[in-house]
Amino acid sequence: MFALTSIKGVGRRFSNIVCKKADIDMNKRAGELTPDELERLMTVVANPRQFKVPDWFLNRKKDYKDGRFSQVVSNALDMKLRDDLERLKKIRNHRGLRHYWGLRVRGQHTKTTGRRGKTVGVSKKR
Structure with missing residues (x-):
């Protein structure tokens, strides 16, 4: 079960349900699996x-282009995320601009925290 979580886009809960649906013992290690399993x-996973x-379990709900529910893994996940941010x-869009500027996107306070990202520094007088 935990070997599946090393795949990008597959977490512990999803790997758990995948093992149950495929009738595979969750205590089995990845190297012990037969080719059929x-x-x-x-x-x-595909x-x-x-x-x-269930639809709420998947990581791509109501895709922007085709309106489908799906589970996106590995390189396809990176591609979808990049496409979404480019579209925003x-x-x-406000969210897209915040991503572009490198600021917090989800409404966090930024007055005191998150100052390490882009420092300009003050030049010293000589």
């Missing part, structure tokens, strides 16, 4: 909705 795991994993920046 690996194949079952890969099919469940299309979890066919195995009745292009339409000059």
Whole structure:
């Protein structure tokens, strides 16, 4: 179960439900799996909705382009995130602009915390 969490986009809860849907013992180590069990795991991770994993469990809810629910893993996850941020920046959305400027996005206070990112410094008089 925990070996699956090293895949980007698969957490502990999702790996738990994947192992249950594929009928694999969760205490088994990744090296002990048979090729048949690996194949079952890969099919469940690739299309979890066919195995009745609920929509709220997936990490890509209502995709912007096609409106589908899906579980995005590895490089596809990076690509989707980058595309989303580019879209937000292009339409000059508040969230997109905050990402562009390198500021906090989710409404945190920034007066005292988060000062280490971009320091300019003061030049000393000679």
